[in-house]
Amino acid sequence: MQSLVELYHIETRQPSLGDNTGDLDRLKKALSGSLRGRNPLVPFARIAPVAEAFRQAGFKGHALVIHFPEGPQLVDFFAQAPEILVGMALDLGTTHLEASLVDFLNGRVLARGTVENGQLEFGADILARIHFAATKVGKQTGLGLLHERVMDSIHALTVDLAERVRLKPSQIMALCVSGNTTMTHFFLRQNPYHLCREPYIPVVNAPDPFSAAELGLDLHPAAVVLVMPSIGSYFGGDLISGIIASDLDRQEETCMLIDVGTNAEVVVGSRDWLIACAGAAGPALEGGVARMGMRAGPGAIEHCTIDPESGEIEYRTIGEAPPRGICGSGVIDLVAGLYLARIIDIRGKFRPRQPQAKDRLVEQGDGLAYIVVPAEKTDRGEAILLSQIDIDALMRSKAAMYSILATITNQVGVSFEELHQIYVAGAFGKHISPRQAIVLGMLPDLPLEVYKPLGNSSLAGAELMLTDASARERCRKVVAKVTYVELNVNQEFMLRFSGSRFIPHTDKTLFPSVPFHGDS
């Protein structure tokens, strides 16, 4: 497997009167032998440094080659082979950026880190930022500012990761960026105006590779920048990453990939075909649902159970830290538990007179709320609450989720039971209990082993692009193969959505394993 960046050992004859070709020409010719006759290209800005380094090294050493799809590029030369040779994979999320450094010499991940997306001050969600992009702020455009902020965040993350492996950012030889289409536009400084306006047209889905210097990234100036291609405004490179990271495009049997963020994106298929759709799932599943909602991080309640008889609640926080809030998986467990203990009904409404509710239901200005953790037991001395409004939001999200899954499978004529595997991407996939999601009617009632968490598959796909030069061609094939179904204008989806706004569903035969409390 050829990696994106490789070292080639070179040893040439010393220049002499009888062999007096140019330094760079000598190096290129020698390298061409190692590249099976392919002629490496040297970018203009690299002529002087590469030729100089080659001469200084005594005309032997290690040539650094980046394997662009258009052909190999010779961009640096070392007298001594470096001990590590790194590229950076970057998941460009709307709220957080996550990155890793991968060693090209052995494919290992050397460091991984996260930073908040600096664009948050200009809008929590994509839509707000697209609108902000069109404004003027002094002499700057909103787009310019958004671009600057994400570049700053990338820079901070780069410096952090590079320090951890004792490198300078200028020693990072490649960057592969995976993000949704809007984030990718901000990264590339492209106008996102049409992304949210019918017919939802990106400026570009599949930008060609370019060099770090062209965008002003603080990496090696000749570092190659790859961007995971997107398919449309609502189907970004992060999902293409998910497809290749899960091997969905290589499966013999039909499988499904679910990626849940503000949007729920779903792909169904196998090595023969791929069909995809996306729909607004609401912020409920990203931890934005509850006033006490938070991203999966230390102190977040990621799992909890409520005893159906006693109503006693038990919970577990990430890092076993004092509780600070609830993340998406915790909310799902909690609402499923409330339902099983009949503290909420099938519409998700509180039933204050239910004995299991005990004294945990309190009246707030805008309705009832359930005390998950009383004030004296939390990190900040403030009770962690789940309000009726929070539950309502989750009900919409879970209804959207199930409707998306039902619609897409119905469109391709595949039943849920025929799905060999369901890959669940992201923090959602990592923390969620599929069982509780099934209780809520969010995920189909299938054996639990069908569900497989993927972790950050957006990042994993970007890592794959670095370590396997053939991955780019694989992405190209995936993009060409995917059929995209637009749900925003889909009648079937809207009909299914209504039936899905109950726990687990109006059609209880769909969820045989879930107790139905419609009689109470």
Place this chain on the structure above:
Amino acid sequence: MQSLVELYHIETRQPSLGDNTGDLDRLKKALSGSLRGRNPLVPFARIAPVAEAFRQAGFKGHALVIHFPEGPQLVDFFAQAPEILVGMALDLGTTHLEASLVDFLNGRVLARGTVENGQLEFGADILARIHFAATKVGKQTGLGLLHERVMDSIHALTVDLAERVRLKPSQIMALCVSGNTTMTHFFLRQNPYHLCREPYIPVVNAPDPFSAAELGLDLHPAAVVLVMPSIGSYFGGDLISGIIASDLDRQEETCMLIDVGTNAEVVVGSRDWLIACAGAAGPALEGGVARMGMRAGPGAIEHCTIDPESGEIEYRTIGEAPPRGICGSGVIDLVAGLYLARIIDIRGKFRPRQPQAKDRLVEQGDGLAYIVVPAEKTDRGEAILLSQIDIDALMRSKAAMYSILATITNQVGVSFEELHQIYVAGAFGKHISPRQAIVLGMLPDLPLEVYKPLGNSSLAGAELMLTDASARERCRKVVAKVTYVELNVNQEFMLRFSGSRFIPHTDKTLFPSVPFHGDS
């Protein structure tokens, strides 16, 4: 014949919900059809302007493609096809730059111009400039200054030519540069240090194409910059230009190409083989020989005759302007005339008592001088003189020239008589009378029709690179084919040089058509 830059008419469907790919992806896909399936690459900086222009034009119009050898690049888009589409060919001479604008739509040359090389203030010759390059001037390096100056000269020439065809420099889509190896290094801002030091190694002979923006040239930012490849320190891209402009590499019979500047560069060969050499010819033939010497320009005496009986001199100036000096061809005519009238002997020394000398020989501080034009008849009221020192310099130049030609032909076992054609490049070839050069023993005694002036073949070769995309491959083959003979360390050359320091030669059988005045 595919030209380097081409327009392609594109008409696509309007974006819709059912056909919602990205703007740039839509354009690239449509263009790929016109490019027989090849995928055009869009440089990073061109994503936004191209996508924007395509949308503004209503998704139809004319795509501008540059045919890089590595593949096509899409760099601009026009709603209306431009009436002219130009590239610039540039001969990067040591003393002058000459350039032309070529229309890609029909291959025609639209304008041509010349400007002095702004580097002259840092040294008249290549060697002085190489030494200057290594110095520091304030915070600047000499190399930096030399690069700046030549960039300034190119800019001045670009603005001048663009104005003449009513374009902005930013509308020029390509530049092909042809020059000697040192000038090419200055242009590329590469260190020329080793060019003049044994074993004479360039930093680079064949740089890959790059974009105007990478070097900061004031052309279209995505304009492609091609540099004619060189073979070594003393065999530059200007001569490769000469080879392809003269079709030397396509000849069935053996031919010769002579390019005379400060160095005399000679190539012998045919479509089957090419052998080349270069030798210092001295500045005599570039107009630098005489105190009154000048480049071929208005007022320069380009031809003259001396009546062998009366000693009367007649001359013709360029542009029939009042005489201001003598250019190389004038000096050759003059010295040949002096010899035929026996005013100089076979060693090139003045014979003051020869009647034809009349009162034209005057004693100067450093020896005798011949009055070519008396003061009252010149432009500046100063006599135009040819001194003994000037003649001595020419004698060395002509000896070097003949020795080079004799050595190279002897090395390949070809007699002068076997040469089907001798192409004489540059101003030298344009103005010289081969007959007078034969009299001097500078050129072999062959029928005059063998000699064929080429004009500025360095410029012509660069023009060819613009209008014929296959020319670059042709250059590559020429470079691979040429065998270079180093004369600076050649014993045979040194021996021949001694015999050639007489008029026409010590071996008079070599010049049967020239009267031999050795007896006088």
